[in-house]
Amino acid sequence: MQAVYFNGRWVAPEQARISAFDRGFLFGDGVYEVIPAFKRRLFGAEAHLNRLTRSLEQIDIQDPLTRVQWLDVINRLVSDCPSVDVSIYIQVTRGAPAKRDHAYPDPPVPPTVLASASAISPLSAKIRTHGAKAITVPDLRWGRCDIKSVNLLPNIMARQQAVAAGAVEAIMVREGIALEGAASNLFAVIDDDLLTAPLGPHILGGVTRNRLADMVKDQGHIPLLESPIPFDRLFDATEVFMTSSTRDLLPITRINEHPVGTGRIGPVWTELSQAFTKLKQQRET
Known part of the structure; x- marks a missing residue:
């Protein structure tokens, strides 16, 4: 070993x-x-x-x-x-x-x-073709989620709830706001805008999140709003995906028992996933 x-x-x-x-x-x-x-x-x-x-x-x-x-x-x-x-x-x-x-x-x-x-295990062909399921859970974490602490018990419990529900990720909800995943950041396409929670003490500033946000801003044709995502509006989203360093852009096509949009992978995820893959091919230390 x-x-x-x-x-x-x-x-x-x-x-x-x-x-x-x-x-x-x-x-x-x-x-x-x-x-x-x-x-x-x-x-x-x-x-x-x-x-x-x-x-x-x-x-x-x-x-x-x-x-x-x-x-x-x-x-x-x-x-x-x-x-x-x-x-x-x-x-x-x-x-x-x-x-x-x-x-x-x-x-x-x-x-x-x-x-x-x-x-690193790549996303399965099934997920890349059909997307994956996430669940929503109450956010039981402490008030400094911006610190990448080894104290991860609420995250572990949330991820286990997701596994038990046949899902791949849990979306943390605090005071009516969908914040991020147990080990990922959250993006949602609502009313043709791409939303993600703003940086602050209630989310971890993901490196993939930040790189993706910068890439979208540079491209300029997808409106990006770093804005709170109300829990109830999450179910109006036409697309949802989660980002992390080892999963890149994880497409979510079902939340709890509700399909996201048409229940299929959408054009925004497809475009951004392809663009992000090209970005990864650039050498960076």
Whole structure:
């Protein structure tokens, strides 16, 4: 099995052992990042690392590596992975003090750092042809969803609800607004406008979301509104899709038991999916 990067060393996954007092293990006190590579070429790495740095700053953990060091680790993981389409997982916790205490360790202890690689599975032919089902669930997450925290219990529970319902994703709804998925951002075509939730504390600023929004603005012929999506208007949408770094643009043709539009994949998703695939072919570090 491929080695992982763990606290400055390259070790087998079973040798990456943490202390019983690691704060990520005890409290979920840490952040993570996922960076894709397609055909072994990194896509959006700088934006992902910028988001990692911001998440660390927001919870007062010093970035353990320089940007050059992170890229060295990431590139080695991509190179050593048997797959050509690779997902890089990075996790940084507040480390392992001598005892369990809610307050931050004083003085600080070294953070625990993990980076690993796994294969990206492409969307199935069935989903690309017919789309997929999503469900809506109450948003039970905390108030700082813009921080990519390892504390993901509400997301996990929502995704499991989706799996139990025969769906691929759960759409989080808070105070009458459809915000985003359990692990993705939400886009909906309503009245010929393409809507997605504005950046803020209630959503994670997805790198794929941001790249897609920039691409749509540059193209100029599809009106894009970064605006709240009312839950009831979600069922008026003619198209819905979700975005993430490992699923790109995931077409949703059914929400709960209701078809989206005609219940078939629409022209906006088709056009943007093709354009985004071309964008991914550009080398970016």
